[in-house]
Amino acid sequence: MTPKERAEKSAAAMWAGDRASKMLGMSIVEMDEGKAVLQMTVQEDHANGHAICHGGITFALADSAFAFACNSRNQSTVAQHNMISYLAPGRVGDVLTATAIETNLTGRSGICDVQVTNQDGTKIAEFRGFSRAIKGQLFEE
Secondary structure, eight states: OOOHHHHHHHHHHHHHOOHHHHTTTEEEEEETEEEEEEEEEGGGGGGGSSSSSOOOOOOOHHHHHHHHHHHTTTOOOOEEEEEEEOSSSSOOOEEEEEEEEEEEEETTEEEEEEEEEEOOEEEHHHHHHHHESSSSOOSSS
């Protein structure tokens, strides 16, 4: 199995049980080893009191992309901690894309950077996730 095939199979296994990402309207656009691209359209029920995309929704998109990227090797991996910087508002109707790239993997610990952009390429947020591999796999190899 190639690394890309493993990443795609890992994503399919995770996606099967990921009700939260589905409920928010996310979809997987691309998978590879250490990389995931997820996308969603900002819906009216994603807006906060300022009529812009709620920060928690943007965070959820980035966090899901992070999760798929750091689980791409079929090694169960969870978040240790994450941080996000909001750079511009997402608006109802915007198509947000979260591109997650694992920038470091040492032993059981990893770092993954996620950039969230809108359909015009405007940076909406930058997210950094710190991961930790745990026991188990997503599918049997």
